Amino acid sequence: MIRWSYAINQWKPSFDDFTRRRDHERALRVISISGFTGVELTTGTGRWEPLGNPDQLAANFGSAAGFADFVHDAALEAVSSWFFDPLLGFREDLSGPADPADPAAHDSVVSHATWFAEALAELGGEVLVVRPTASAWQRPELDDAVIDTIAACWNDVGRAIAPLGIRLALHFDFLSALRSHDGLERLLAATDPALVGFSVDTGEFAAAGLDPVAFIEAHPDRVAHVQLKNAAAVDDDDEYLRRNAEHHVKKGGGEKPVPRWFLELGVAAGIVDAEAVVRALVSHGYDGWVTVESDLSPHPPTSAMLNGWYLQHVLQPITAAS
Template sequence: MIRWGYAINQFNPQFDDFVRRRQHQRALRVISISGFSGVELSSGSGRWEPLGNPTQIAANFGSVAGFGEFVREAGLDAVSSWFWDPWTRFGEDLTHGDDPTDPAKRDGLIAHAEWFAAALAELGGSVLVVRPAPYAGQVPRLDDAAIATLAASWEAVGTAIAAHGIRLGLHFDFLSSLRADDGLERLLAATDPTLVGLALDTAEFAIAGRDAVAAVRAHADRIVHVHLKNAAAIDTDEEYLTSAAEYTVLRAGGARVVPRWFNELATEPLLVDAPGVVAELVRAGYEGWVVVESDFSPHPATSVMLNGWEVQHVLAPIS
Protein backbone atom coordinates (compact mmCIF):
# COMPACT_ATOMS: atom_id res chain seq x y z
CA MET A 1 0.00 0.00 0.00
CA ILE A 2 1.24 3.48 -0.88
CA ARG A 3 1.13 6.07 1.90
CA TRP A 4 1.19 9.73 0.92
CA GLY A 5 3.38 12.27 2.70
CA TYR A 6 4.76 15.75 2.11
CA ALA A 7 8.22 17.21 2.68
CA ILE A 8 8.53 20.13 5.09
CA ASN A 9 11.57 21.63 3.31
CA GLN A 10 9.76 24.16 1.10
CA PHE A 11 8.41 25.92 4.20
CA ASN A 12 11.99 26.71 5.31
CA PRO A 13 13.75 28.57 2.46
CA GLN A 14 15.94 30.71 4.73
CA PHE A 15 17.59 29.89 8.03
CA ASP A 16 15.33 32.20 10.07
CA ASP A 17 12.01 31.83 8.22
CA PHE A 18 10.56 28.79 9.99
CA VAL A 19 11.34 28.86 13.67
CA ARG A 20 8.09 29.47 15.56
CA ARG A 21 5.71 26.76 16.74
CA ARG A 22 2.77 28.56 15.12
CA GLN A 23 4.56 28.36 11.75
CA HIS A 24 5.15 24.65 12.24
CA GLN A 25 1.52 24.11 13.18
CA ARG A 26 0.26 25.95 10.10
CA ALA A 27 2.56 23.98 7.80
CA LEU A 28 1.50 20.64 9.25
CA ARG A 29 -2.18 21.59 9.06
CA VAL A 30 -1.86 22.64 5.42
CA ILE A 31 -0.22 19.29 4.65
CA SER A 32 -2.97 17.45 6.51
CA ILE A 33 -5.93 19.31 4.99
CA SER A 34 -4.42 18.73 1.53
CA GLY A 35 -4.87 15.00 1.96
CA PHE A 36 -1.47 13.80 3.18
CA SER A 37 -0.95 11.58 6.23
CA GLY A 38 2.76 12.01 6.89
CA VAL A 39 5.50 14.63 6.88
CA GLU A 40 9.18 14.32 5.98
CA LEU A 41 11.65 16.39 8.00
CA SER A 42 15.02 17.75 6.89
CA SER A 43 18.23 17.73 8.91
CA GLY A 44 19.72 20.89 10.34
CA SER A 45 21.53 22.28 13.35
CA GLY A 46 21.08 25.01 15.89
CA ARG A 47 18.32 27.19 17.28
CA TRP A 48 17.19 28.25 13.81
CA GLU A 49 16.43 24.62 12.91
CA PRO A 50 13.97 23.50 15.60
CA LEU A 51 12.87 20.53 13.48
CA GLY A 52 16.39 19.78 12.23
CA ASN A 53 17.48 17.03 14.62
CA PRO A 54 16.26 15.09 17.67
CA THR A 55 18.03 17.34 20.18
CA GLN A 56 16.39 20.49 18.86
CA ILE A 57 13.00 18.78 18.66
CA ALA A 58 13.28 17.72 22.30
CA ALA A 59 14.32 21.24 23.32
CA ASN A 60 11.39 22.84 21.53
CA PHE A 61 8.65 20.28 22.18
CA GLY A 62 9.72 18.78 25.49
CA SER A 63 10.64 15.43 23.95
CA VAL A 64 10.59 13.58 20.65
CA ALA A 65 7.32 11.99 21.81
CA GLY A 66 5.94 15.47 22.48
CA PHE A 67 6.64 16.44 18.89
CA GLY A 68 4.92 13.26 17.73
CA GLU A 69 1.80 14.38 19.58
CA PHE A 70 2.12 17.83 17.97
CA VAL A 71 2.19 16.16 14.54
CA ARG A 72 -0.87 14.06 15.32
CA GLU A 73 -2.77 17.07 16.67
CA ALA A 74 -2.32 18.64 13.23
CA GLY A 75 -4.13 15.67 11.67
CA LEU A 76 -1.12 13.69 10.47
CA ASP A 77 -0.32 10.08 11.33
CA ALA A 78 3.45 10.14 11.46
CA VAL A 79 6.80 11.60 10.50
CA SER A 80 7.32 9.41 7.46
CA SER A 81 11.03 9.96 7.02
CA TRP A 82 13.97 12.25 7.63
CA PHE A 83 16.27 13.65 4.96
CA TRP A 84 19.80 13.79 6.34
CA ASP A 85 22.75 15.40 4.62
CA PRO A 86 25.77 13.79 6.34
CA TRP A 87 27.94 16.81 5.58
CA THR A 88 25.80 18.85 8.00
CA ARG A 89 27.81 20.32 10.88
CA PHE A 90 26.05 19.78 14.18
CA GLY A 91 26.62 22.38 16.86
CA GLU A 92 24.71 20.12 19.24
CA ASP A 93 27.74 17.84 19.59
CA LEU A 94 30.38 20.10 17.98
CA THR A 95 30.97 17.78 15.01
CA HIS A 96 31.94 18.94 11.55
CA GLY A 97 30.20 16.58 9.16
CA ASP A 98 30.51 12.89 8.39
CA ASP A 99 32.03 12.36 4.96
CA PRO A 100 31.12 8.81 3.81
CA THR A 101 34.10 8.81 1.44
CA ASP A 102 36.43 8.96 4.47
CA PRO A 103 36.68 5.69 6.44
CA ALA A 104 38.00 7.64 9.42
CA LYS A 105 34.61 9.42 9.67
CA ARG A 106 32.57 6.21 9.64
CA ASP A 107 32.01 5.95 13.39
CA GLY A 108 30.55 9.46 13.44
CA LEU A 109 28.44 8.70 10.39
CA ILE A 110 26.95 5.66 12.11
CA ALA A 111 26.38 7.52 15.39
CA HIS A 112 24.47 10.34 13.72
CA ALA A 113 22.47 7.91 11.61
CA GLU A 114 21.38 6.07 14.76
CA TRP A 115 20.53 9.43 16.38
CA PHE A 116 18.05 10.14 13.61
CA ALA A 117 16.84 6.54 13.30
CA ALA A 118 15.94 6.22 16.99
CA ALA A 119 13.86 9.40 16.80
CA LEU A 120 12.28 8.33 13.52
CA ALA A 121 11.20 5.03 15.02
CA GLU A 122 9.55 6.90 17.89
CA LEU A 123 7.76 9.18 15.42
CA GLY A 124 6.34 6.32 13.34
CA GLY A 125 8.76 6.71 10.43
CA SER A 126 10.37 4.04 8.31
CA VAL A 127 13.18 5.46 6.15
CA LEU A 128 16.28 7.58 6.71
CA VAL A 129 16.92 9.33 3.40
CA VAL A 130 20.54 10.38 2.85
CA ARG A 131 22.71 12.29 0.40
CA PRO A 132 25.12 9.46 -0.34
CA ALA A 133 28.02 11.17 -2.14
CA PRO A 134 29.60 14.62 -2.56
CA TYR A 135 28.44 17.02 -5.23
CA ALA A 136 30.14 16.48 -8.58
CA GLY A 137 31.82 19.88 -8.48
CA GLN A 138 33.52 19.07 -5.18
CA VAL A 139 35.41 15.87 -6.04
CA PRO A 140 37.14 14.10 -8.91
CA ARG A 141 35.30 11.33 -10.73
CA LEU A 142 34.47 8.45 -8.42
CA ASP A 143 36.81 5.56 -9.17
CA ASP A 144 36.21 1.98 -8.05
CA ALA A 145 38.02 2.56 -4.76
CA ALA A 146 35.78 5.54 -3.93
CA ILE A 147 32.66 3.54 -4.76
CA ALA A 148 33.88 0.69 -2.55
CA THR A 149 34.43 3.10 0.34
CA LEU A 150 30.96 4.62 -0.08
CA ALA A 151 29.46 1.13 -0.21
CA ALA A 152 31.19 0.09 3.01
CA SER A 153 30.08 3.29 4.78
CA TRP A 154 26.44 2.99 3.80
CA GLU A 155 26.25 -0.74 4.48
CA ALA A 156 27.53 -0.01 7.99
CA VAL A 157 24.85 2.65 8.41
CA GLY A 158 22.15 0.35 7.02
CA THR A 159 23.14 -2.34 9.49
CA ALA A 160 23.09 0.06 12.44
CA ILE A 161 19.71 1.66 11.75
CA ALA A 162 18.06 -1.67 10.96
CA ALA A 163 18.23 -2.33 14.70
CA HIS A 164 15.74 0.54 15.08
CA GLY A 165 13.46 -0.83 12.35
CA ILE A 166 14.50 1.92 9.91
CA ARG A 167 15.53 1.43 6.28
CA LEU A 168 18.26 3.39 4.50
CA GLY A 169 17.44 5.17 1.25
CA LEU A 170 20.17 6.70 -0.93
CA HIS A 171 18.90 9.91 -2.56
CA PHE A 172 20.27 10.60 -6.04
CA ASP A 173 20.17 14.30 -6.97
CA PHE A 174 21.13 15.95 -10.23
CA LEU A 175 24.20 17.61 -8.73
CA SER A 176 25.61 14.36 -7.34
CA SER A 177 28.99 12.93 -8.24
CA LEU A 178 27.08 9.66 -8.71
CA ARG A 179 25.58 11.12 -11.89
CA ALA A 180 28.80 10.59 -13.85
CA ASP A 181 30.14 7.25 -15.09
CA ASP A 182 27.07 5.27 -13.94
CA GLY A 183 28.01 6.08 -10.35
CA LEU A 184 24.58 5.37 -8.91
CA GLU A 185 24.32 2.00 -10.61
CA ARG A 186 27.84 1.07 -9.51
CA LEU A 187 27.10 1.99 -5.90
CA LEU A 188 23.85 0.04 -5.85
CA ALA A 189 25.63 -2.98 -7.36
CA ALA A 190 28.32 -2.76 -4.67
CA THR A 191 25.87 -2.72 -1.74
CA ASP A 192 23.70 -5.32 -0.08
CA PRO A 193 20.07 -4.64 -1.09
CA THR A 194 18.82 -5.79 2.30
CA LEU A 195 20.82 -2.96 3.92
CA VAL A 196 20.94 -0.18 1.33
CA GLY A 197 17.91 0.94 -0.64
CA LEU A 198 17.16 3.72 -3.10
CA ALA A 199 15.10 6.81 -2.32
CA LEU A 200 14.03 7.68 -5.85
CA ASP A 201 13.44 11.38 -6.54
CA THR A 202 11.54 11.77 -9.81
CA ALA A 203 12.48 15.40 -10.52
CA GLU A 204 16.16 14.91 -9.75
CA PHE A 205 16.26 12.01 -12.21
CA ALA A 206 14.44 14.11 -14.84
CA ILE A 207 16.76 17.12 -14.46
CA ALA A 208 19.71 14.74 -14.87
CA GLY A 209 18.21 13.69 -18.22
CA ARG A 210 16.78 10.38 -17.02
CA ASP A 211 13.20 9.20 -17.43
CA ALA A 212 11.54 8.78 -14.04
CA VAL A 213 9.19 6.00 -15.12
CA ALA A 214 12.11 4.05 -16.59
CA ALA A 215 14.04 4.62 -13.38
CA VAL A 216 11.24 3.04 -11.34
CA ARG A 217 11.22 0.08 -13.69
CA ALA A 218 15.01 -0.30 -13.60
CA HIS A 219 15.35 -0.01 -9.82
CA ALA A 220 12.06 -1.48 -8.62
CA ASP A 221 13.80 -4.03 -6.42
CA ARG A 222 15.83 -1.34 -4.60
CA ILE A 223 13.27 1.44 -4.07
CA VAL A 224 12.41 1.91 -0.39
CA HIS A 225 11.17 5.51 -0.61
CA VAL A 226 9.96 7.95 -3.26
CA HIS A 227 10.15 11.72 -3.62
CA LEU A 228 7.54 12.71 -6.18
CA LYS A 229 7.82 16.09 -7.84
CA ASN A 230 7.83 17.60 -11.30
CA ALA A 231 10.83 19.16 -13.04
CA ALA A 232 10.82 22.42 -14.96
CA ALA A 233 14.08 22.04 -16.94
CA ILE A 234 16.86 19.59 -17.79
CA ASP A 235 20.53 20.23 -17.06
CA THR A 236 21.48 19.84 -20.72
CA ASP A 237 24.75 21.75 -20.30
CA GLU A 238 26.03 19.52 -17.49
CA GLU A 239 26.37 22.46 -15.15
CA TYR A 240 26.29 19.98 -12.29
CA LEU A 241 30.05 19.63 -12.83
CA THR A 242 30.75 23.25 -11.91
CA SER A 243 32.14 24.32 -8.56
CA ALA A 244 29.55 25.35 -5.96
CA ALA A 245 26.71 24.21 -8.21
CA GLU A 246 24.50 23.80 -5.15
CA TYR A 247 24.41 27.61 -5.07
CA THR A 248 25.11 28.84 -8.60
CA VAL A 249 22.98 26.23 -10.37
CA LEU A 250 20.43 24.86 -7.90
CA ARG A 251 19.57 28.16 -6.22
CA ALA A 252 20.61 30.79 -8.78
CA GLY A 253 19.50 28.85 -11.87
CA GLY A 254 22.86 28.47 -13.60
CA ALA A 255 23.85 30.08 -16.90
CA ARG A 256 20.25 29.96 -18.15
CA VAL A 257 18.95 31.46 -14.89
CA VAL A 258 16.28 28.78 -14.55
CA PRO A 259 13.63 30.35 -12.28
CA ARG A 260 12.64 27.06 -10.63
CA TRP A 261 14.03 23.61 -11.24
CA PHE A 262 11.07 21.97 -9.51
CA ASN A 263 7.38 22.47 -10.28
CA GLU A 264 4.06 21.22 -8.98
CA LEU A 265 2.97 17.84 -10.31
CA ALA A 266 0.51 19.12 -12.93
CA THR A 267 2.44 22.24 -14.01
CA GLU A 268 3.79 22.27 -17.54
CA PRO A 269 6.24 21.30 -18.85
CA LEU A 270 5.39 17.82 -17.56
CA LEU A 271 8.92 16.48 -17.51
CA VAL A 272 7.84 13.93 -14.90
CA ASP A 273 4.95 11.63 -15.77
CA ALA A 274 3.55 11.40 -12.24
CA PRO A 275 0.65 9.05 -13.12
CA GLY A 276 3.11 6.84 -15.00
CA VAL A 277 5.44 6.75 -12.00
CA VAL A 278 2.65 5.76 -9.62
CA ALA A 279 1.31 3.14 -12.02
CA GLU A 280 4.80 1.64 -12.34
CA LEU A 281 5.21 1.60 -8.56
CA VAL A 282 1.90 -0.26 -8.25
CA ARG A 283 2.94 -2.77 -10.91
CA ALA A 284 6.18 -3.36 -9.02
CA GLY A 285 4.27 -3.99 -5.79
CA TYR A 286 5.82 -1.03 -3.99
CA GLU A 287 4.64 -0.57 -0.42
CA GLY A 288 5.81 2.50 1.42
CA TRP A 289 5.78 6.28 1.47
CA VAL A 290 5.52 8.50 -1.57
CA VAL A 291 6.54 11.94 -0.31
CA VAL A 292 5.55 14.85 -2.54
CA GLU A 293 7.91 17.83 -2.63
CA SER A 294 7.83 21.41 -3.91
CA ASP A 295 11.38 22.57 -3.17
CA PHE A 296 11.96 26.33 -3.29
CA SER A 297 8.30 27.10 -3.95
CA PRO A 298 7.63 30.84 -3.62
CA HIS A 299 4.16 29.96 -2.26
CA PRO A 300 4.54 26.80 -0.14
CA ALA A 301 0.94 26.45 1.03
CA THR A 302 -0.40 26.91 -2.50
CA SER A 303 2.00 24.30 -3.83
CA VAL A 304 0.92 21.79 -1.17
CA MET A 305 -2.76 22.31 -1.97
CA LEU A 306 -2.24 22.06 -5.74
CA ASN A 307 -0.25 18.86 -5.31
CA GLY A 308 -2.82 17.59 -2.82
CA TRP A 309 -5.60 17.93 -5.38
CA GLU A 310 -3.52 16.04 -7.92
CA VAL A 311 -2.82 13.24 -5.45
CA GLN A 312 -6.42 12.90 -4.27
CA HIS A 313 -8.07 13.05 -7.68
CA VAL A 314 -5.47 11.63 -10.09
CA LEU A 315 -2.71 9.67 -8.36
CA ALA A 316 -4.30 8.03 -5.31
CA PRO A 317 -6.99 6.34 -7.44
CA ILE A 318 -4.17 4.68 -9.43
CA SER A 319 -2.62 3.35 -6.26
Protein backbone atom coordinates in the same frame (compact mmCIF):
# COMPACT_ATOMS: atom_id res chain seq x y z
CA MET B 1 0.01 0.04 0.10
CA ILE B 2 1.21 3.48 -0.93
CA ARG B 3 1.03 6.13 1.79
CA TRP B 4 1.44 9.82 1.04
CA SER B 5 3.55 12.33 2.91
CA TYR B 6 4.79 15.83 2.20
CA ALA B 7 8.28 17.29 2.57
CA ILE B 8 8.46 20.22 4.92
CA ASN B 9 11.75 21.53 3.48
CA GLN B 10 10.06 23.96 1.07
CA TRP B 11 8.84 26.07 4.01
CA LYS B 12 12.41 27.08 4.93
CA PRO B 13 14.03 29.12 2.14
CA SER B 14 16.67 30.65 4.45
CA PHE B 15 18.22 29.77 7.80
CA ASP B 16 16.20 32.23 9.92
CA ASP B 17 12.78 31.44 8.43
CA PHE B 18 10.29 28.90 9.73
CA THR B 19 11.47 28.82 13.32
CA ARG B 20 8.30 29.54 15.32
CA ARG B 21 5.88 26.91 16.56
CA ARG B 22 2.89 28.66 15.00
CA ASP B 23 4.63 28.42 11.60
CA HIS B 24 5.15 24.69 12.09
CA GLU B 25 1.54 24.23 13.17
CA ARG B 26 0.23 26.05 10.10
CA ALA B 27 2.47 24.06 7.76
CA LEU B 28 1.42 20.71 9.23
CA ARG B 29 -2.25 21.67 9.03
CA VAL B 30 -1.89 22.71 5.39
CA ILE B 31 -0.21 19.37 4.65
CA SER B 32 -3.02 17.51 6.43
CA ILE B 33 -5.92 19.35 4.81
CA SER B 34 -4.27 18.85 1.40
CA GLY B 35 -4.76 15.11 1.75
CA PHE B 36 -1.40 13.88 3.04
CA THR B 37 -1.05 11.67 6.11
CA GLY B 38 2.65 12.07 6.90
CA VAL B 39 5.42 14.65 6.87
CA GLU B 40 9.09 14.29 5.91
CA LEU B 41 11.66 16.25 7.94
CA THR B 42 15.06 17.51 6.82
CA THR B 43 18.18 17.51 8.97
CA GLY B 44 19.58 20.74 10.29
CA THR B 45 21.60 22.05 13.21
CA GLY B 46 21.40 24.85 15.74
CA ARG B 47 18.55 26.82 17.25
CA TRP B 48 17.37 28.10 13.89
CA GLU B 49 16.49 24.49 12.99
CA PRO B 50 13.90 23.45 15.60
CA LEU B 51 12.81 20.50 13.45
CA GLY B 52 16.32 19.66 12.28
CA ASN B 53 17.46 16.91 14.66
CA PRO B 54 16.43 14.96 17.75
CA ASP B 55 18.10 17.36 20.21
CA GLN B 56 16.24 20.32 18.73
CA LEU B 57 12.95 18.42 18.85
CA ALA B 58 13.57 17.73 22.54
CA ALA B 59 14.47 21.39 23.20
CA ASN B 60 11.36 22.70 21.46
CA PHE B 61 8.77 19.97 22.11
CA GLY B 62 10.08 18.23 25.22
CA SER B 63 10.96 15.00 23.42
CA ALA B 64 10.47 13.15 20.15
CA ALA B 65 7.21 11.86 21.63
CA GLY B 66 6.17 15.46 22.30
CA PHE B 67 6.74 16.32 18.67
CA ALA B 68 4.81 13.20 17.62
CA ASP B 69 1.85 14.53 19.63
CA PHE B 70 2.25 17.89 17.84
CA VAL B 71 2.13 16.08 14.48
CA HIS B 72 -0.93 14.08 15.52
CA ASP B 73 -2.69 17.25 16.66
CA ALA B 74 -2.45 18.44 13.05
CA ALA B 75 -4.31 15.25 11.99
CA LEU B 76 -1.19 13.62 10.51
CA GLU B 77 -0.33 10.02 11.28
CA ALA B 78 3.45 10.11 11.43
CA VAL B 79 6.78 11.56 10.44
CA SER B 80 7.23 9.30 7.44
CA SER B 81 10.94 9.85 6.89
CA TRP B 82 13.89 12.06 7.67
CA PHE B 83 16.39 13.35 5.11
CA PHE B 84 19.96 13.16 6.47
CA ASP B 85 23.02 14.78 4.88
CA PRO B 86 26.16 13.80 6.85
CA LEU B 87 28.20 16.47 5.09
CA LEU B 88 26.46 19.23 7.06
CA GLY B 89 27.90 18.59 10.54
CA PHE B 90 26.12 19.24 13.83
CA ARG B 91 26.66 21.99 16.39
CA GLU B 92 24.86 19.91 18.99
CA ASP B 93 27.91 17.69 19.47
CA LEU B 94 30.43 20.01 17.80
CA SER B 95 30.94 17.55 14.96
CA GLY B 96 32.06 18.70 11.55
CA PRO B 97 31.03 17.38 8.15
CA ALA B 98 31.42 13.60 7.88
CA ASP B 99 32.26 12.44 4.37
CA PRO B 100 31.22 8.84 3.53
CA ALA B 101 34.15 8.75 1.09
CA ASP B 102 36.54 9.12 4.04
CA PRO B 103 36.98 5.87 6.02
CA ALA B 104 37.89 7.89 9.12
CA ALA B 105 34.44 9.53 9.05
CA HIS B 106 32.41 6.31 8.97
CA ASP B 107 31.94 6.02 12.73
CA SER B 108 30.54 9.56 12.80
CA VAL B 109 28.14 8.85 9.92
CA VAL B 110 26.89 5.66 11.58
CA SER B 111 26.51 7.39 14.95
CA HIS B 112 24.51 10.32 13.57
CA ALA B 113 22.39 8.10 11.35
CA THR B 114 21.51 5.97 14.37
CA TRP B 115 20.67 9.14 16.31
CA PHE B 116 18.13 10.08 13.66
CA ALA B 117 16.83 6.53 13.23
CA GLU B 118 16.11 6.16 16.94
CA ALA B 119 14.04 9.36 16.93
CA LEU B 120 12.36 8.40 13.67
CA ALA B 121 11.23 5.11 15.19
CA GLU B 122 9.59 7.08 18.03
CA LEU B 123 7.87 9.30 15.47
CA GLY B 124 6.29 6.39 13.61
CA GLY B 125 8.60 6.71 10.63
CA GLU B 126 10.10 4.00 8.47
CA VAL B 127 12.84 5.38 6.22
CA LEU B 128 16.05 7.33 6.75
CA VAL B 129 16.75 9.03 3.42
CA VAL B 130 20.41 9.98 2.99
CA ARG B 131 22.59 11.96 0.63
CA PRO B 132 25.25 9.35 -0.06
CA THR B 133 28.09 11.55 -1.31
CA ALA B 134 29.12 15.08 -2.16
CA SER B 135 28.25 17.20 -5.18
CA ALA B 136 30.08 16.59 -8.44
CA TRP B 137 32.01 19.87 -8.29
CA GLN B 138 33.40 18.76 -4.91
CA ARG B 139 34.28 15.24 -6.04
CA PRO B 140 34.79 15.06 -9.82
CA GLU B 141 36.31 11.58 -9.72
CA LEU B 142 34.65 8.42 -8.42
CA ASP B 143 37.09 5.56 -8.93
CA ASP B 144 36.30 2.05 -7.76
CA ALA B 145 38.10 2.52 -4.46
CA VAL B 146 35.97 5.59 -3.62
CA ILE B 147 32.76 3.80 -4.59
CA ASP B 148 33.72 0.84 -2.39
CA THR B 149 34.46 3.16 0.54
CA ILE B 150 31.12 4.97 0.20
CA ALA B 151 29.29 1.65 -0.13
CA ALA B 152 30.97 0.26 2.98
CA CYS B 153 29.83 3.30 4.95
CA TRP B 154 26.19 2.94 3.96
CA ASN B 155 26.24 -0.82 4.44
CA ASP B 156 27.38 -0.14 8.02
CA VAL B 157 24.59 2.41 8.49
CA GLY B 158 21.96 0.04 7.12
CA ARG B 159 23.18 -2.70 9.46
CA ALA B 160 23.09 -0.33 12.46
CA ILE B 161 19.56 1.02 11.94
CA ALA B 162 17.80 -2.16 10.77
CA PRO B 163 17.17 -3.39 14.36
CA LEU B 164 15.27 -0.14 14.96
CA GLY B 165 12.82 -0.99 12.19
CA ILE B 166 14.17 1.82 10.00
CA ARG B 167 15.18 1.22 6.40
CA LEU B 168 17.99 3.11 4.69
CA ALA B 169 17.40 4.79 1.32
CA LEU B 170 20.13 6.47 -0.72
CA HIS B 171 19.01 9.66 -2.46
CA PHE B 172 20.23 10.89 -5.84
CA ASP B 173 20.13 14.60 -6.73
CA PHE B 174 20.99 16.25 -10.02
CA LEU B 175 24.11 17.91 -8.58
CA SER B 176 25.48 14.65 -7.18
CA ALA B 177 28.89 13.23 -7.97
CA LEU B 178 26.99 10.04 -8.81
CA ARG B 179 25.94 11.62 -12.13
CA SER B 180 29.46 11.12 -13.43
CA HIS B 181 31.07 7.88 -14.59
CA ASP B 182 27.94 5.77 -14.05
CA GLY B 183 28.30 6.41 -10.33
CA LEU B 184 24.69 5.71 -9.45
CA GLU B 185 24.61 2.20 -10.86
CA ARG B 186 28.07 1.42 -9.54
CA LEU B 187 27.10 2.42 -6.01
CA LEU B 188 23.92 0.38 -6.18
CA ALA B 189 25.93 -2.65 -7.28
CA ALA B 190 28.47 -2.15 -4.47
CA THR B 191 25.90 -1.92 -1.64
CA ASP B 192 24.08 -4.79 0.02
CA PRO B 193 20.45 -4.90 -1.16
CA ALA B 194 19.37 -6.35 2.17
CA LEU B 195 20.73 -3.29 3.99
CA VAL B 196 20.63 -0.39 1.54
CA GLY B 197 17.59 0.72 -0.44
CA PHE B 198 17.10 3.69 -2.73
CA SER B 199 14.94 6.79 -2.76
CA VAL B 200 13.71 7.70 -6.25
CA ASP B 201 13.46 11.50 -6.46
CA THR B 202 11.59 12.01 -9.71
CA GLY B 203 12.38 15.71 -10.12
CA GLU B 204 16.09 15.24 -9.49
CA PHE B 205 16.20 12.31 -11.92
CA ALA B 206 14.47 14.36 -14.62
CA ALA B 207 16.71 17.40 -14.08
CA ALA B 208 19.72 15.08 -14.51
CA GLY B 209 18.29 13.76 -17.78
CA LEU B 210 17.36 10.36 -16.31
CA ASP B 211 14.04 8.52 -16.46
CA PRO B 212 12.65 7.70 -12.98
CA VAL B 213 10.17 5.19 -14.42
CA ALA B 214 12.98 3.29 -16.16
CA PHE B 215 14.89 3.18 -12.86
CA ILE B 216 11.88 1.79 -11.01
CA GLU B 217 11.39 -0.84 -13.71
CA ALA B 218 15.08 -1.81 -13.57
CA HIS B 219 15.42 -1.85 -9.76
CA PRO B 220 11.98 -2.44 -8.21
CA ASP B 221 13.41 -4.35 -5.25
CA ARG B 222 15.76 -1.49 -4.32
CA VAL B 223 13.05 1.19 -4.14
CA ALA B 224 12.54 1.88 -0.43
CA HIS B 225 11.19 5.42 -0.72
CA VAL B 226 9.98 7.86 -3.37
CA GLN B 227 10.18 11.65 -3.49
CA LEU B 228 7.65 12.72 -6.09
CA LYS B 229 8.09 16.15 -7.64
CA ASN B 230 7.97 17.81 -11.02
CA ALA B 231 10.92 19.39 -12.84
CA ALA B 232 11.01 22.33 -15.23
CA ALA B 233 14.18 21.63 -17.20
CA VAL B 234 17.12 19.31 -17.80
CA ASP B 235 20.65 20.31 -16.89
CA ASP B 236 21.94 19.33 -20.32
CA ASP B 237 24.89 21.75 -20.21
CA ASP B 238 26.63 19.86 -17.38
CA GLU B 239 26.29 22.83 -15.08
CA TYR B 240 26.22 20.42 -12.17
CA LEU B 241 30.03 20.42 -12.49
CA ARG B 242 30.15 24.17 -11.87
CA ARG B 243 31.76 25.28 -8.61
CA ASN B 244 29.19 26.01 -5.89
CA ALA B 245 26.45 24.61 -8.11
CA GLU B 246 24.05 24.56 -5.15
CA HIS B 247 23.92 28.35 -5.29
CA HIS B 248 24.75 29.25 -8.88
CA VAL B 249 22.71 26.51 -10.56
CA LYS B 250 20.03 25.11 -8.21
CA LYS B 251 19.12 28.43 -6.59
CA GLY B 252 20.42 30.86 -9.20
CA GLY B 253 19.11 29.01 -12.24
CA GLY B 254 22.43 28.60 -14.02
CA GLU B 255 23.20 29.99 -17.46
CA LYS B 256 19.76 29.23 -18.94
CA PRO B 257 18.52 30.64 -16.46
CA VAL B 258 15.87 28.41 -14.90
CA PRO B 259 13.47 30.40 -12.66
CA ARG B 260 12.43 27.25 -10.72
CA TRP B 261 13.95 23.84 -11.27
CA PHE B 262 11.05 22.10 -9.51
CA LEU B 263 7.33 22.60 -10.07
CA GLU B 264 4.03 21.32 -8.77
CA LEU B 265 2.71 17.99 -10.03
CA GLY B 266 0.64 18.13 -13.18
CA VAL B 267 1.92 21.52 -14.37
CA ALA B 268 1.94 21.49 -18.17
CA ALA B 269 5.45 22.93 -18.36
CA GLY B 270 6.84 20.11 -16.22
CA ILE B 271 8.76 17.13 -17.55
CA VAL B 272 7.89 14.48 -14.93
CA ASP B 273 5.03 12.09 -15.72
CA ALA B 274 3.81 11.51 -12.16
CA GLU B 275 1.02 9.22 -13.32
CA ALA B 276 3.52 6.92 -15.04
CA VAL B 277 5.65 6.87 -11.89
CA VAL B 278 2.72 5.84 -9.71
CA ARG B 279 1.60 3.19 -12.22
CA ALA B 280 5.12 1.73 -12.19
CA LEU B 281 5.11 1.62 -8.39
CA VAL B 282 1.69 -0.04 -8.34
CA SER B 283 2.70 -2.59 -10.96
CA HIS B 284 5.63 -3.70 -8.80
CA GLY B 285 3.61 -3.80 -5.58
CA TYR B 286 5.44 -0.93 -3.91
CA ASP B 287 4.53 -0.77 -0.23
CA GLY B 288 5.73 2.39 1.48
CA TRP B 289 5.76 6.16 1.59
CA VAL B 290 5.71 8.50 -1.36
CA THR B 291 6.79 11.98 -0.29
CA VAL B 292 5.60 14.82 -2.49
CA GLU B 293 7.95 17.79 -2.76
CA SER B 294 8.11 21.25 -4.28
CA ASP B 295 11.63 22.45 -3.53
CA LEU B 296 12.22 26.21 -3.39
CA SER B 297 8.56 27.03 -3.92
CA PRO B 298 7.90 30.79 -3.57
CA HIS B 299 4.50 29.98 -2.02
CA PRO B 300 4.74 26.74 0.02
CA PRO B 301 1.07 26.54 1.17
CA THR B 302 -0.16 27.08 -2.38
CA SER B 303 2.21 24.44 -3.73
CA ALA B 304 1.09 21.96 -1.06
CA MET B 305 -2.59 22.51 -1.87
CA LEU B 306 -2.03 22.26 -5.63
CA ASN B 307 -0.07 19.05 -5.14
CA GLY B 308 -2.82 17.83 -2.80
CA TRP B 309 -5.48 18.40 -5.45
CA TYR B 310 -3.41 16.42 -7.96
CA LEU B 311 -2.90 13.66 -5.40
CA GLN B 312 -6.60 13.29 -4.61
CA HIS B 313 -8.00 13.65 -8.13
CA VAL B 314 -5.31 12.07 -10.32
CA LEU B 315 -2.90 9.85 -8.39
CA GLN B 316 -5.02 8.23 -5.71
CA PRO B 317 -7.56 6.97 -8.29
CA ILE B 318 -4.65 5.07 -9.90
CA THR B 319 -3.79 3.34 -6.61
CA ALA B 320 -7.46 2.73 -5.80
CA ALA B 321 -7.95 0.94 -9.12
CA SER B 322 -5.11 -1.49 -8.50
